[in-house]
Structures are given as C-alpha cells and as structure tokens.
Amino acid sequence: MAKVLETTGMVCPFPLVEAKEAIADMVKGEELIINFDCTQATESIPRWAATEGHEITEFEQIDDAKWRIIVKKGK
C-alpha cells in the first residue's frame, strides 16, 4: 500500500519537510507518493532521497509546474 502525500500549494522547504516526516512512520520497502508544485523541490527531493538511500521508482512532471515522485523507503 502506497501512502500519498499532497503538498501541492506548499512552498519550499515544506514539501521536503513533510516528506521526511511522512517517511519516518513508514516501514522499509513501503512507497510514498509525493505530489508537489514547488519548483525547487524537483532538485531537493531527489537529492534527499539519494542521500538517505531511498529509491525513486517514478518521477514525472504531470502538468505545468506539477510533479509526482514516488519514493520507496530504503532503510
């Protein structure tokens, strides 16, 4: 079961702050779907995932200034 985190409308750094909080309560291998529209997060979320060892299974721009990224909890 994937968890969905809606951060559309939130400005940076809040999408990432919320993502960190959400993933803390999840188990390894579980997926977190993050919807966001803060441009700077296209940089900060993938970078955070790589640093923390979470896998990104999907990252797509779904509309003008709207993105969806799926992060699979690593450890």
Next chain:
Amino acid sequence: MLQMIVLGIICGLLLGFVLQRGRFCVVGAYRDLILAKDGRMFLATFVVIAIQSIGVYALNDTGVIQFGNDGFPWLGTIVGGFIFGIGMVLAGGCATGTWYRAGEGMIGSWVALFGYMLGAAMTKYGVWKVAGDNLLSYRTNDTYIHETLNVSPWVLVIIVTLLVGILVIRELRKPKLPIFKMKPKKTGLAHILFEKRWHPFVTALLVGLIAIMAWPLSAMTGRMFGLGITAPSANILTFLITGDDALIDWGTFLVVGIFLGAFIAAKGSGEFRWRLPDMKTLRNNAIGGVTMGFGASVAGGCTIGNGLVNSALFAWQGWIAIIFFLLGTWVATYFTIIRKQKQAAAASKAA
C-alpha cells in the same frame, strides 16, 4: 533612456533566466546549512563572490568602474542584516528570489514582493526613514577590509578564490550520489536551456559573470554599482505613486528584467502556473516581505547587493551582512521549522 532600458533589461533577463533554471535560492542556501546540514549551495554563493571579485577588481584597475568610499554603517548592517534574514525565511525567498518566483506565478511571492517594495520605500522615503537614517548614521572610517588590513585588494581576491577553489574541487571529488533524473522530453539546446538540471556551480559561475557584466552596463547609464535589488524595488513603488521619474534608473529595468527572464524560463520549461498557497503562508509572505524591505534598506542591501556584490568588493558591509543574514535565517528557521519537527518527533515517541 532607451540605452538604460535595454542595458538593464538585458542584464535582468539573463539573471532571471539563470536563477530560475538553476534553482538558485539564497535563502535555501543559508537555511540548508542547518536544516539539511548541506553546504553545497552556500559554497555556490561563494563561487559567485570569488568570480565577481576577480572581474570587478580587474575592471577597477583598468579604470572602467570605481567603487564608493563612505565608511561602514556597522549598526545598520548588523540590525538590518539580522531582520532581513528573518524576513526572507517568512517571505519564502530573498529579495531576488521573490522577484523570480513572482515570474514563476507564485502568488505568495507577489504578496511578498509588494510587502518588500512597501517596507523598503517606507524606510527610504517614508515613516520609517527616521529609524533607518539613525541606524545608518553609525559609521566607521574604513569601508573596505583591505583598507583596514592595509593590503592590496588582490591579496583578498587571491585568498578567497583559492579557498573557494579548494572547496569546490573537494565537493566535486565526493562520490556522486545516484540522483534520479526525469526522462528528457526535449533534445539539444532546448534540453539544456529548458529542461536539464544545472549544476549549482555552473549556475554560480553564470551568476558571477552576469554580476561582473552588470558593473560596466550600469556605469554606462551613470549608475556606479553592480547588481542591486532593494533601491530599485523601493523606487518602482514610489515612482508609481509620485510619478517622479528621477527614481527610474538602470536598476529599475534590471529587476523588471529578472521578473521577465524568470517568466520566460518558467514558461519555456512548463514550470509556470499561478499557484496560491494557504492562508498562513500568505500571511507569513506579507509579514516577511515588509520585514525584508526594512532590513535590506537599513543593511544597505539584500543578499545580492550585500551578500554577493559588496562582499566581492571586500567591503566590511558585505561580509558582516552575510553573518547577520545567516543568524537571522537560522533563528527564523528554528522557530518556523526545526522546533515543530522536534515537537512532532517527541510527540510520536510518546505515542
């Protein structure tokens, strides 16, 4: 007048475009030092300083540009810098960041921008002028660090450039993180300009070059300074109200150019959309904007004017401002983000 418009807009367009595509965000750089324990973007701001310092002192030596010498307004810089740091966290972007995010369609940034113009205009011309002038009246004799140390500015240029160079090489040698990239949908130049992730040091290099270019372009229109955001922002609002066209200069067209450049970059890469944040964020953006306007006016510059330009001149004002921008940013980040994270962590432990 036409020359002023063209030269200002060109510089602004380039800067706005580069900032948007490079996701160059000074408040992010300062904030991430404590929030993400990540100094990469902070180092990028020093890449801008180092490159610009070489360029502007070379231009100064050849006599193309001259630097002012009216002392270091230490009290204003300290107080204003700290207040500006708090303001830019609440506003969700520094002064320049606010201009370029307005170009991306962020309504919160439009609110912050209006607050910023208002706060700066009130401090320069209005009811806060008394406080601003008072704070700015405490000045030291020396303007520049090399003046106090009694050395050539080139000594500092070389030291800073070497230090930044070493740190950049160290950063680039770190094992590459396997960062996930979106599938490219564009090719060639369109991919590079409107899609590709730009390395922060490449962005910083470009910002540094634009910052150098700003000096002679601005000087050609009779304005002897580099990139500056605060005075033009205050002047636009004041001009709109008073109609006094003496307030219009190269800087006015620079900031308008930043807005347009960011809009073109965002539109071209499918990143423009009108976006409305929640009420609480809007409130913070409004408060942050006005706070930032007061802070920047009293500090004699924002994170560009002081943080990137005065610092590249090795003016005391630039370096002391950076320290207090950082402190203000950290205090505001602690109260708006870190404290809540700690409380949430404690609550989930107790549960």
